[in-house]
Amino acid sequence: MLRFLLTRLAGAVVVLAIVAVLVFALTRLASGDPVALLLGDQATTADIAQARIQYGLDKPLPTQFVLWVGELLQGNLGQSLFLQRPVSQALLERAEPTLFLALFAVGIAALIGIPAGMSAAIWRGSAADQAVSGVAMLGASIPSFWLGLILIQFFAVRLGWFPASGYGDPSASFGERLQHLLLPALVLGLLNSALIIRFTRASMLDILGEDYVRTARAKGLPERVIMVKHVLRNALVPIVTVLGLTLALMIGGTVVTETVFNLPGVGNLVVRAVLRRDYPVIQGTLLVIAAIYVFINLGVDFIYTLVDPRIRLEGK
Amino acid sequence: MTSATLASENLLEIRNLKKYFGKGSHPVRAVDDVSFDIRKGETLGLVGESGSGKSTIGRLLTRLVDPTGGAMSYQAQGSDAPPQDLAQLSQSQFRPLRSKVQIIFQDPYASLNPRMRIREVLAEALDTHGLAKGAARKPRIEQLLQQVGLRPEHAERFPHEFSGGQRQRIGIARALAVEPQFIVADEPLSALDVSIQAQVVNLLGELKEQLGLTLLFISHDLDVVEYLCDRVVVLYLGRVMEIAPTQALYASPQHPYTRALLAAAPIPDPAQRRVVPLLQGDLPSPANPPSGCVFRTRCPLAEERCASADMQLREVQPGHWHACWRNDL
Amino acid sequence: MRASLLSRWRAAMPVARRLFGRKIVLAAALVLLLVTGVAVLYPLLSDADPGAIEIGQRLHAPSLEHWAGTDELGRDVMLRIVHGARYSLLIGVVTAAGAVLFGTLMGMLAGFFRRLDAPLMRVVDAMMSFPDILLGIALVSILGVSLWNVMLALVIVYTPRVARVVRATTLVLRELLFVDAARALGVRTPKILCKHILPNLMSPILVQVTFIFAYAILAEAGLSFLGVGVPPDIPTWGTMIAGSLDYADRAFWTIFCPGLAIVLTALSLQMLGDGVRDLLDPKLRKAA
Amino acid sequence: MNPIASASPRLEVQGLSTSFATEAGRIQSVADVSFAIRPGETLALVGESGSGKSVTSLTLMGLHAKTSHAQVEGQAWFVRRDGRRVNLLDLPESEKRALRGNELGMIFQEPMTSLNPVLTIGEQIAESVRLHLKLDRKAAHAHAQRMLELVEIPAAAQRVNEYPHQLSGGMRQRVMIALAMACNPTLLIADEPTTALDVTIQAQILALMGRLQKETGMSMLFVTHNLGVVAQYADAVAVMYAGRIVESAPVHDLFARPAHPYTRGLLACLPGVARRRASPVLPGRRPQLVAIPGQVSSPFAPPPGCAFAPRCTHRREACDARMPMLDAGGDRRVRCIGFTEELAA
Amino acid sequence: ELPKGGAANLAMVGEPQGLDPMVSTADLVGTIMQHVYEPLYTFDANWNVAPMLAEGMPVVSKDGLSYSFTIRKGVKLHNGRDLNADDVVASLQRWMELSPRGKSVAKEVESLSAKGPLGVELKLKNPYAPLLAQLALPSGMAAIMAKESIAPQLKDFIGTGPYKFKERRPDQFTVLTRFDGYSARKEAPSGYAGRREAVLDELRFVPVPNANTRVEGSLSGQFQYADLLPVEAIGRIEKGAPAVVPIVTKNFGFPYIVFNTKEGVLTSQPLRRAVQTAVGQGELMAAGFGDNRFFVVEPNFFPKGTPYYAATGSNVYNTRNPQAAKEAAAKAGYNGQPIRIMASRQYEFHYNMALVMSEQLKKAGFKTDLQVVDWATLVQRRNDPKLWDVYFTHSGLFPEPMLSPPQLGDDAPGWWDSAAKKSSLKAFNQETDSGKRGALWGTVQQTVYDEVPFIEVGKFNGLSARSAKLEGYTPAIWPFFWNTGLAK
Ligand SMILES: Nc1ncnc2c1ncn2[C@@H]1O[C@H](COP(=O)(O)OP(=O)(O)OP(=O)(O)O)[C@@H](O)[C@H]1O
């Protein structure tokens, strides 16, 4: 088990190294000038050139990369050009809405997706199965921003049930903030439940077709026990995987939703950073998002080892 | 034991052949120090339980896997050229020899590309070695199909339009297409129904006779081996336990393992019910084989000395070799 | 091992009949056919300019004259949807084709040659640790906002996805006996890849094509919405929604109708993909 | 006559048919299957792949795939421990469940996949024991360990807490047997229990099953395609072809005087049998095996008459007209026009 | 009287580029930071320069080269200290070093020094009329800050304004709180001038880039003030009455189209004239602003009634004559080179106008290449003369012509440079008599119409909205929230 986790960890480190190179290349190849933006419409070419030197943007790219990696290794993600603060601080400030939104949405997605996927698999081929599968496919075909805009139009603008956007006042209570998250979480949750439905259904079907389920039936166990103890328990591993991945993807994938709902989260940060060419922020955020993905994957692997004795007892 | 030239009757001399899978301190010793000869024109049976290394030997001979050690000297039939060590050849050096050495696989469903018509399957074999080009192509394919008991119009079909037995015939035709001298048949029957097995056994027998082939017949069905083979090699855990002419082996097996194996095979005759002397326990792991004689952990006759000394094959009768201390069986 | 007669029979049945035997798959195919047909033919038959600005006709509600109303510059929304179909389909086709081309190459190499596996797949892992849309944003902001750059970015985004699927399938195929049989015959490796591996990858690749086609249409819309997609003067369904965003409350149709086109097309593609997937060998499906 | 033969059957199957709806129409997987098994008796069900052996046994257990819209006809009278005679095909699901794993045990072909990988083998046995014998957790665990000892698993006390992947194939099949036998069933259905195993392991498992059967007096339906195994272990044999029983007989009679052309062909194509039958073999010149030509017809296009007719060397016109009846002569029942005529003569 | 206290949520168009009001000329920075920092002078309701931190108007020497300022006594900085002349000198020095505006002023300045605790003297090289206006403008502000807080990058924002800086969470809010030690002027409030009083406890500037969201937020009462709304929203806002009040700021700003006079096809002045002939400003304004309540199509850069009103050039304004343009272009030697038009969607009206202009040019036989890029790319690319021919932007309408657009100065993208420009501007800038300056501006305006370094499209009104409860608010280009309070 330890060996399994160690190899995974080593793999994760390699992946992160590649990610770092990719991230730097991605951001620095972009056109667009953060400095000109920063100085405003009245700034002249000379002003801009001078400011570039101040921000170290005049150095050749390899030098910039080495400097950046050096800082990274010390745990320093750099200083935002635009926000006048360390990237890590900017990220921490945005973490809350994104984290809650992602958790909230994954919760909704799981709450819809797992039971729906399970029932579709159990009553395979039935009308209910087809309906669930159809809805899942529909969910995967709707652009999230479009659904968001439409829900805003109806539930926020016309009906006024939810706040249309934002994350509440600086002084808003936690409850009020959650209220702001409800509609975006619903959008994300609904759409992502599609993936979970499909996945749950597929893994349930795989497992329902396994010989040991037949064995369990041959023992005369009630169907309910079979489903929970034998099927779900085994399906849990892939389901946990997909939940983990959904969570990981959502942390960065809330980009569009956060923009639609004007939530001050990480996704929003990154989009704005791209529009502002705030390189340190783009680099830092992309890196952190990829790292979260990699580490959630690692966590999922760890859960694997807990659930599946074949891995847990490996090498014993 | 390596010889500069092969004994005249031998097509292949296999010496100390080894194949270890995996690295580290405990590689899987799939084939460990195996030596035997294959004579020209004979059918040699290779028997043993699952995991004993039968397929691995077959794949080593056709260089589908590269050996870890040992030699496989090959002297082409009807040629005066010096023998070649198949183990030393690189893949590209071996390529021309592939028309001489062919293999038939166990699973008739997986061994044919589902996207290729039978004609294409056979044509690929011919193309690879530049055989039967142009106008000769079509008659050659028809001839091959006929040889294995299929009709010419089958050439345009896809594999899934055939039954298992027919597919196995196609596999045989593909191997025959390059006019080989030597064919490894890796359990060609085990995936087939009994009623079909006989068809394929008969076909193999006929072809061998007609074409003067040398056959390495891998099987775990002792009855078929007895029926089809001239000599038999018994494997256990990647090592040779016994080599003998078929009749001698079935009449008087010398190694305790061979005896156990023969005794365990159920005889299809209710009049001959027997209480079998059972082997205890399971096969040890090939990654961690027992010291000394690898069979000793299950051997009903095991003694202390079995654990220490390395067992070598001994010739007890002319052509009858086995790897056990005892001569009293 | 022993395939039942049933599965033998199923393999023999004409693919098309089994694929379109299901009503829903047939319906999806028809919708796609309609969308493609209109997209290709209409602009040939009519010279109405989707960019024609009629400031006087701003934001008219759907009517007989303007089936889907007009937008903030008085352009006919339906006409733009029809023309947009061309771009959206083009983006889908090019992205799917490109991703499949490179992904298949990468996946096949990684799957077939053990030595290439680890390095190639680590790069794939790294690329896949970014959410699609994020990678898309980053790439488009590098490449610049243009139709071709969006396609290029989406190809890069989806290549790893294909590579993974293809690699997994190749790993399975590589172990199949017919590959060994070809090697035993002396068939050279490039030929084995082309004749034995590639044709058997077609089914999973076909599934990927339809899905990536759908994802590409969705992703383009998302990128355009964020302002890092196709230039707004090209009427894709995504740019149409993005362009009319500020008028959503007054002129709902300006965002609703193009969105509906996206949903309908993506849904049809995914249903078709699902139908194709259902036809697949279950072993390969697991690998995918 | 032996005492078994005289007892009334524990299981009597009459006219069992199972069909499945598929995309191409109904498949008649099992048609008009009748047989009886007496207490302590072993009936072997042999036949080619796809002949309906597994479907027959699964239908009896009530485990046939229900998603394929299975249609089941016929009766299967089973004498319960308390002496009641019930029709297995007709029981409400809850009663069937009460029988399964309790009075009806089943062993499957694939020992590697038939056990749940995430549960200890002890738990998998104990689960069934708790359900049917109403034992508490501790007692059930102890019972599971006893069962492992019974099937000769060394170090049972330790093994009981291990997971399936830690056991070899042979050991897992022993666990499957322990599982099936845990509640002391009166009928054991074994679907090719040794096909996946090596001969030496097969011998162990068969010996074990024979011993257990002797000790408990249970009846056994033994599905196999290995005629050697049939000859060694069965009391009676039923040969299936294309979903139907074509011949059933006591094992000695069947091997000595096979009546149906298919059975005859089956025996003739065994090298071992061929060798024994053939007069002294000349080295180098082997007798041809007598192969059955052709292959099984597709279940979607069954021939109108006898299903074996297309491959039969004794085929006549009448064979193509209709499916012959399963006619009885003594202990033996054969589905062949030739046999019927012989009987009549 | 307004009740003291309360907090207002103010929806702004985005996140400020920073909080240093000197470094950035962005309006948003000025809007927020004018509450924290104050300049020496400011504008009153009629765009007249009025003293703010200065006691009164400066004493100017006869030759117009020396300005003496006196600072108000007892003005408290946010750190509790009294403001003195050293602070002012240091601040203005920093302004002249760092601020794009300050830098252009610095070119005219001979020296700057403190004269006593409250006196400051500034000496010019040449007479420079726009000086006071430059000092007064909130964007690129000549903000007066505590000397000890001055650094190349500001860490503490210590000014003298009625509000002090509390917290900034980028993309969430920037919060200012009342500065209790504020020393207000005594004069009645007028525009930015006069008495300022922090009635509200807290000002929260919330960045809301999506215009619709700003509209909805103000309708739902989430925002007490919503800045710069799309004109389309007027209907909804009017429906939201009486809870929500629309604010229309007349002559809020002007869109302008810059031409590249340095490289590319449009270096040819006759060709630029041809383009001008093809363009119909009326249509552009309609595409950009929809409702004609919100824009004015007129050639004069400054509205009627202001000192710089001039009718010069009206004959070439809003001509939209494709035929004439085609002929003129042919004469200018145009043979189908594509004209690269750069626009961003940061501001929807830029893009809409670019789209329409492209259509107009096509009608006149021009080939156009519309490049829609994001704002960051546009501001980068416009600095490279190789990359573009035309770009779209806009500016607030300021009371002093020299403040905007930057093309009137040197070195701005477009690189307009000609003898006519130099002479007309020199005359205009050196004239300190505001009466005479009006006429001189007419020459400058004529030069712009002749040489077409840029096209002034028209004037648009700003639409904002406030909650009816937010009382005391006076419309302004850089909205301010002193003297406003929340009714109970
Ligand atoms: N590619 C491989 N990698 C690792 N181990 C292998 C590989 N191929 C075979 N082995 C191992 O080598 C040993 C011998 O395998 P081999 O397939 O030769 O046995 P076999 O006698 O053919 O068995 P069977 O009757 O099951 O076909 C087994 O333990 C097997 O697990």
Ligand SMILES: Nc1ncnc2c1ncn2[C@@H]1O[C@H](COP(=O)(O)OP(=O)(O)OP(=O)(O)O)[C@@H](O)[C@H]1O
């Ligand atoms: N759920 C099902 N749906 C449709 N057809 C089925 C189903 N189960 C079995 N069949 C078909 O019924 C026939 C009999 O199958 P069965 O599994 O009983 O054969 P078998 O005799 O056990 O063969 P084997 O020796 O391969 O196990 C086959 O043609 C099979 O394809």
Ligand SMILES: [Mg+2]
């Ligand atoms: Mg093998």
Ligand SMILES: [Mg+2]
């Ligand atoms: Mg079966």
